[in-house]
Amino acid sequence: MQHAPREVSSDRLTVRRLAGAGADASFAEDARRGLTSDPKSIPPKYFYDALGSQLFEAICLLPEYYLTRAEGEIFERSAAEIVEEAASGSRLVLVELGSGSASKTRRVIDAVLARQAGLTYVPVDISPSALEASAHALLGVYERLTVAAYAGDYDSALPHLSENFAAGTRALVLFLGSNIGNFDRGGARDFMRRLRDALREGDALLLGADLKKDAAVLEAAYDDALGITAAFNLNVLARANRELGADFDLRSFRHVAVYDDVEGRVEMHLESTREQTVNLSALGTSIGFRAGERIHTENSYKYSPAELSALAGAAGFALKRTWLDEAGRFSSNLLVAV
Numbered sequence: 045m046q047h048a049p050r051e052v053s054s055d056r057l058t059v060r061r062l063a064g065a066g067a068d069a070s071f072a073e074d075a076r077r078g079l080t081s082d083p084k085s086i087p088p089k090y091f092y093d094a095l096g097s098q099l100f101e102a103i104c105l106l107p108e109y110y111l112t113r114a115e116g117e118i119f120e121r122s123a124a125e126i127v128e129e130a131a132s133g134s135r136l137v138l139v140e141l142g143s144g145s146a147s148k149t150r151r152v153i154d155a156v157l158a159r160q161a162g163l164t165y166v167p168v169d170i171s172p173s174a175l176e177a178s179a180h181a182l183l184g185v186y187e188r189l190t191v192a193a194y195a196g197d198y199d200s201a202l203p204h205l206s207e208n209f210a211a212g213t214r215a216l217v218l219f220l221g222s223n224i225g226n227f228d229r230g231g232a233r234d235f236m237r238r239l240r241d242a243l244r245e246g247d248a249l250l251l252g253a254d255l256k257k258d259a260a261v262l263e264a265a266y267d268d269a270l271g272i273t274a275a276f277n278l279n280v281l282a283r284a285n286r287e288l289g290a291d292f293d294l295r296s297f298r299h300v301a302v303y304d305d306v307e308g309r310v311e312m313h314l315e316s317t318r319e320q321t322v323n324l325s326a327l328g329t330s331i332g333f334r335a336g337e338r339i340h341t342e343n344s345y346k347y348s349p350a351e352l353s354a355l356a357g358a359a360g361f362a363l364k365r366t367w368l369d370e371a372g373r374f375s376s377n378l379l380v381a382v
């Protein structure tokens with residue numbers, strides 16, 4: 045369990061804790077529901093405790109996980125252009141959903157600060173530890189930055205975004221790294237509609253989306269040779285041991301990542317390698333597993349350019365422009381709220 049203050053405040057930093065921050069209370073409830081369902085599942089948001097967030101940072105450095113580097117390459121080449129198109133002559137407020145370490149964000153912040161005197165940056169992340177660490181790091185680097193951070197899930201943060209939208213500004217919302225891919229297709233559209241409702245006409249969304257491609261490339265990206273993604277996946281069971289008094293034997297589950305090209309998604313599962321019973325003392329229950337039975341832990345949906353344009357339109361945005369990395373693996377899409 046993470047212990048962070050409910051609210052942190054200083055001259056240039058506020059951190060507000062909203063529902064879902066650290067996700068401690070709901071983990072028990074969601075684990076009970078998911079592990080007693082058929083097929084079994086655990087929602088992917090529970091990957092991101094302090095250790096899980098660090099493991100995800102490590103994934104982003106892996107040779108097989110091209111997504112982060114491809115998006116970084118786009119920003120290196122085109123951040124100034126992206127910011128110029130999003131601002132359309134106005135002063136920007138920068139929002140980031142799922143900010144994590146905010147390392148790619150620096151290129152965008154540099155580009156914004158090159159065209160205006162100061163900037164309010166509004167990061168939203170479920171992990172209070174990742175949020176506070178990245179906010180402090182950014183404030184140390186950028187003197188002209190103010191950070192208004194929200195620790196919580198996206199939906200709890202949406203009603204708060206407009207608190208930071210001064211008159212005459214435009215919001216640029218960053219939703220990077222293919223985070224949209226962790227929603228199913230209907231969920232992605234519904235979430236983007238709710239996001240649209242939290243914005244003003246003319247505000248912009250930079251949507252980072254991974255593109256459909258060869259299954260072998262995708263499966264390697266989610267099952268790396270070093271086993272970091274396997275550790276990231278298994279950590280959700282370790283977290284259940286730590287926080288829910290469970291006794292998962294991590295060595296009796298194996299990481300599985302498969303691309304389903306009909307659904308256009310990489311699925312991650314944890315497969316029980318033997319018949320076993322796991323006790324979850326905080327839930328007062330035990331769960332039986334057959335040999336080969338899986339817990340579905342994540343979907344990562346991949347998009348075609350046509351699907352991205354349709355998604356934008358269905359959610360109340362117009363797709364203004366798309367940038368691709370050199371190898372054409374990843375897309376950064378600038379959407380404008382209409």
Ligand code: AVI
Nearest residue numbers: 103221222223225226273344
């Ligand atoms: C955070 N999200 C976009 C990552 C993805 O690619 O779906 C999470 C991840 N899962 C395994 N590797 C990375």
